[in-house]
Amino acid sequence: xxxxxxxxxxxxxxxxxxxxxxxxxxxxxxxxxxxxxxxxxxxxxxxxxxxxxxxxxxxxxxxxxxxxxxxxxxxxxxxxxxxxxxxxxxxxxxxxxxxxxxxxxxxxxxxxxxxxxxxxxxxxxxxxxxxxxxxxxxxxxxxxxxxxxxxxxxxxxxxxxxxxxxxxxxxxxxxxxxxxxxxxxxxxxxxxxxxxxxxxxxxxxxxxxxxxxxxxxxxxxxxxxxxxxxxxxxxxxxxxxxxxxxxxxxxxxxxxxxxx
Amino acid sequence: xxxxxxxxxxxxxxxxxxxxxxxxxxxxxxxxxxxxxxxxxxxxxxxxxxxxxxxxxxxxxxxxxxxxxxxxxxxxxxxxxxxxxxxxxxxxxxxxxxxxxxxxxxxxxxxxxxxxxxxxxxxxxxxxxxxxxxxxxxxxxxxxxxxxxxxxxxxxxxxxxxxxxxxxxxxxxxxxxxxxxxxxxxxxxxxxxxxxxxxxxxxxxxxxxxxxxxxxxxxxxxxxxxxxxxxxxxxxxxxxxxxxxxxxxxxxxxxxxxxx
Numbered sequence: 001x002x003x004x005x006x007x008x009x010x011x012x013x014x015x016x017x018x019x020x021x022x023x024x025x026x027x028x029x030x031x032x033x034x035x036x037x038x039x040x041x042x043x044x045x046x047x048x049x050x051x052x053x054x055x056x057x058x059x060x061x062x063x064x065x066x067x068x069x070x071x072x073x074x075x076x077x078x079x080x081x082x083x084x085x086x087x088x089x090x091x092x093x094x095x096x097x098x099x100x101x102x103x104x105x106x107x108x109x110x111x112x113x114x115x116x117x118x119x120x121x122x123x124x125x126x127x128x129x130x131x132x133x134x135x136x137x138x139x140x141x142x143x144x145x146x147x148x149x150x151x152x153x154x155x156x157x158x159x160x161x162x163x164x165x166x167x168x169x170x171x172x173x174x175x176x177x178x179x180x181x182x183x184x185x186x187x188x189x190x191x192x193x194x195x196x197x198x199x200x201x202x203x204x205x206x207x208x209x210x211x212x213x214x215x216x217x218x219x220x221x222x223x224x225x226x227x228x229x230x231x232x233x234x235x236x237x238x239x240x241x242x243x244x245x246x247x248x249x250x251x252x253x254x255x256x257x258x259x260x
Numbered sequence: 261x262x263x264x265x266x267x268x269x270x271x272x273x274x275x276x277x278x279x280x281x282x283x284x285x286x287x288x289x290x291x292x293x294x295x296x297x298x299x300x301x302x303x304x305x306x307x308x309x310x311x312x313x314x315x316x317x318x319x320x321x322x323x324x325x326x327x328x329x330x331x332x333x334x335x336x337x338x339x340x341x342x343x344x345x346x347x348x349x350x351x352x353x354x355x356x357x358x359x360x361x362x363x364x365x366x367x368x369x370x371x372x373x374x375x376x377x378x379x380x381x382x383x384x385x386x387x388x389x390x391x392x393x394x395x396x397x398x399x400x401x402x403x404x405x406x407x408x409x410x411x412x413x414x415x416x417x418x419x420x421x422x423x424x425x426x427x428x429x430x431x432x433x434x435x436x437x438x439x440x441x442x443x444x445x446x447x448x449x450x451x452x453x454x455x456x457x458x459x460x461x462x463x464x465x466x467x468x469x470x471x472x473x474x475x476x477x478x479x480x481x482x483x484x485x486x487x488x489x490x491x492x493x494x495x496x497x498x499x500x501x502x503x504x505x506x507x508x509x510x511x512x513x514x515x516x517x518x519x520x
Contacts (some may be wrong), residue, residue: 010358014359096268100272100273101280103277104281104284105280105281113461115468117495120491123301123486124297124488198373199375206377226385233374236374236378237371
């Protein structure tokens with residue numbers, strides 16, 4: 001318990017000092033010309049670029065337009081994948097018949113990285129939103145299924161037996177035994193799904209889009225505007241962290257018993 | 261393992277597996293034969309296999325399939341090897357020394373939410389489209405699991421083991437190589453598996469955008485030729501290589517977890 005003071009030091013003071021000193025190095029290195037602006041842009045230029053995209057516009061739109069487009073694609077793909085993937089995974093985990101039936105197709109598709117679907121999605125659906133949502137769906141679908149499956153498999157057999165003895169079956173079994181029991185793993189899967197969604201979104205938008213943060217990245221790369229590249233990367237990271245945080249809050253609300 | 265209803269006779273398993281595979285193929289053939297999807301968008305399964313075999317003999321996009329795969333694999337091995345060589349020792353040290361954890365964690369957590377693919381513009385500007393650019397992206401994808409799992413592996417080591425090694429007069433280097441590394445090895449290998457999967461996926465993404473050779477580039481060329489059979493054959497090749505890498509690492513994982 002004497003380590004508590006130390007833990008506080010390492011958890012808040014040291015990280016804060018690190019971030020501050022990194023900013024200082026960045027600023028001093030750029031100001032003294034030690035870091036060339038072509039290698040990494042100085043802070044002032046990044047602020048300027050941020051102002052430019054947030055207030056004026058860049059790559060055909062203001063920042064909030066790009067953010068809304070990206071967010072919309074991620075949310076549609078992610079929600080669809082979760083709504084279809086989790087029930088499928090639970091069914092596969094609980095019923096070996098379903099597992100045996102679905103496995104051949106799943107085993108064939110699973111090792112293909114989601115990003116490899118991008119060219120096929122473009123051939124099928126063109127450069128619009130549908131192709132992006134399809135790729136995000138595929139990326140988010142696989143972790144959702146695998147983790148829901150693992151969650152259903154991790155239910156203690158005694159629990160299912162007890163439920164059977166008590167006459168709990170059908171819908172009641174699903175809502176009161178299977179889903180609550182598998183919920184922690186389902187959330188693990190959703191977190192992985194969300195992260196995969198953002199990765200694939202950026203890749204899909206880099207290849208062809210008219211709005212979105214990946215499009216901003218692409219345009220900035222074409223313009224060799226390093227500061228704008230940094231702004232777009234930071235925006236993607238912040239959005240990823242933010243959606244992840246929303247999911248974490250939701251997880252604590254839905255499963256209070258895990259955090260008591 | 262078996263909850264009620266989890267038992268499945270061998271014959272039922274075989275029948276359901278065949279039925280599942282047959283349904284999958286039937287939907288595919290059905291969509292192709294009825295003309296629901298034009299043949300150039302959805303080739304029939306046997307056409308994809310035939311195309312895959314033809315790509316081994318006949319060069320497409322400047323190289324045969326195995327030459328494309330060799331170019332991709334070299335990049336992958338380079339990026340993944342670099343991530344493991346830097347990430348695992350860093351993670352071990354972060355698990356051992358809290359001050360290092362305090363310094364590295366804030367930077368690391370900030371960068372973790374930047375999808376590997378978002379490094380594409382920087383990778384292209386800093387290192388070009390040859391081997392350097394894609395390797396940086398693979399590194400960005402493969403690095404975090406190496407660090408996180410090595411660090412967790414150390415965190416969960418029994419304290420008495422560490423205290424004993426210190427009492428017995430081991431130097432810091434000896435503690436690292438003879439206590440921390442072996443004890444954290446199962447966790448490290450598990451991390452390497454995740455990292456290889458993410459690295460292979462990032463490779464495909466990198467090659468879709470920045471590379472002028474490799475299997476990802478084959479997909480792009482197939483896409484611009486609007487030839488879905490080439491794209492699908494390439495996806496299968498990517499899936500097979502990715503699955504092979506995973507099988508090798510899983511074998512390693514199983515072997516290491518059996519030795520004390």
